[in-house]
Amino acid sequence: MAIGNCNICSDGKREMTINEFKRWLKKLDADKDGRISREELADAVRVTGGWFARLKAKRGVRSVDSNGNGYIDESEFKNLVEFAEKHLGVRIFQL
Numbered sequence: 001m002a003i004g005n006c007n008i009c010s011d012g013k014r015e016m017t018i019n020e021f022k023r024w025l026k027k028l029d030a031d032k033d034g035r036i037s038r039e040e041l042a043d044a045v046r047v048t049g050g051w052f053a054r055l056k057a058k059r060g061v062r063s064v065d066s067n068g069n070g071y072i073d074e075s076e077f078k079n080l081v082e083f084a085e086k087h088l089g090v091r092i093f094q095l
Contacts, residue, residue, distance in 0.1 A: 014048075014090045021081065021092050035071035036080070037061075048088045056087050 016024070028040045036044075042057035050056060064072050064079040072080050084090050 016090060016092055018081075018092060018094050021084065021090070022077075025080075035073045037071055041072070044084075044088060048090070050087060050089070060087060 025036065028036060028044050030040055030043075031037075038054075038057045038061045041060050042053040045053035045056045045060075060083045061070065061072060064076050064083050066076050066079065067073075081092050085092060
């Protein structure tokens with residue numbers, strides 16, 4: 001479940017557009033419920049080579065999940081972009 005066709009910058013971060021990031025997130029949504037769970041986010045941390053995946057995912061869901069339901073949904077997408085840039089080694093930009 002690698003991050004698709006994205007460029008790698010000199011600082012080691014992968015660059016992708018918002019649309020590429022959304023497509024990648026759909027691949028992470030293992031149960032296809034339209035939300036990202038803590039386990040699915042931990043898989044994303046692992047895939048991108050991050051350490052302490054479960055801990056980062058727990059903190060990530062806690063910081064991104066603005067409505068407190070334990071999942072990251074479409075309304076919390078902006079928060080997830082910030083988390084991904086900080087913890088998943090990606091840089092997301094708009095065209």
